[in-house]
Amino acid sequence: MSQPSGWYPDPQRQTLQRYWDGEQWTDQVKSTKKGPNWRYLLAIGVIVVAVIVVASIAGGGGDDGDSSASPPPTTTTNLAADRTSQATVLAAAEKLCADMMREKFVDPDADFGNWKITAENPAGTTPPSWRVFGQMSTGSTPRGFYCDVAWQAAADNYHAELVG
Structure with a gap:
């Protein structure tokens, strides 16, 4: 065997x-x-x-303070010390709302401008909030839009949402 x-x-x-x-x-x-x-x-x-x-x-081996690379589109940001000044709110809106519109319409080259605060605390909420109007241009077609921007003290940043 x-x-x-x-x-x-x-x-x-x-x-x-x-x-x-x-x-x-x-x-x-x-x-x-x-x-x-x-x-x-x-x-x-x-x-x-x-x-x-x-x-x-x-x-880069650590945080050397260089922020040349732009972060991905976000709905929050931390800007200046005076969280309720018109210039600071408009800067937050320009950053957050424009990023959301670029993402929504898949147009990284869109231009933005004509930023205006149209209302304070539009929903009557406790944290300071603002309704902001902005204009997006893609080619020769401008498109107006509204964005609500709110200061979130607990998170120490702004939060934004497109309206409508």
């Missing part, structure tokens, strides 16, 4: 196992040594170092 197929100690080299197919030895061998696979560990180490280097280059 023949041995069943499987891995067996290599009859010629004690540090290897050879596969017996049930009738004869095959060319398939594997090591019987237990221990770290140094090639694998070296490859992992190289990958880890590469990721760290790329991350430090891409991220």
Whole structure:
């Protein structure tokens, strides 16, 4: 009766196992040594170092105060110390509302202007809020829109929502 197929100690080299197919030895061998696979560990180490280097280059290695990269469109922002001045509110509206309109109409090149505060606390809410009118131009077609901007003291930022 023949041995069943499987891995067996290599009859010629004690540090290897050879596969017996049930009738004869095959060319398939594997090591019987237990221990770290140094090639694998070296490859992992190289990958880890590469990721760290790329991350430090891409991220600048920390906060150096350079804010030249613009953040993704958002509905909140923190601006000046005087949170209720007309100039600060209009600056918040220009940033937040314009970003939302660009996203809504998928037009990163749209121009904005004619910002005006049309009402204070339009919904009669406790945190200071303003209804702001803005105009978006895409090509030769201007489009007016309204945006509600509110100061959120607990979050220390402005929140904006498009109206209508």
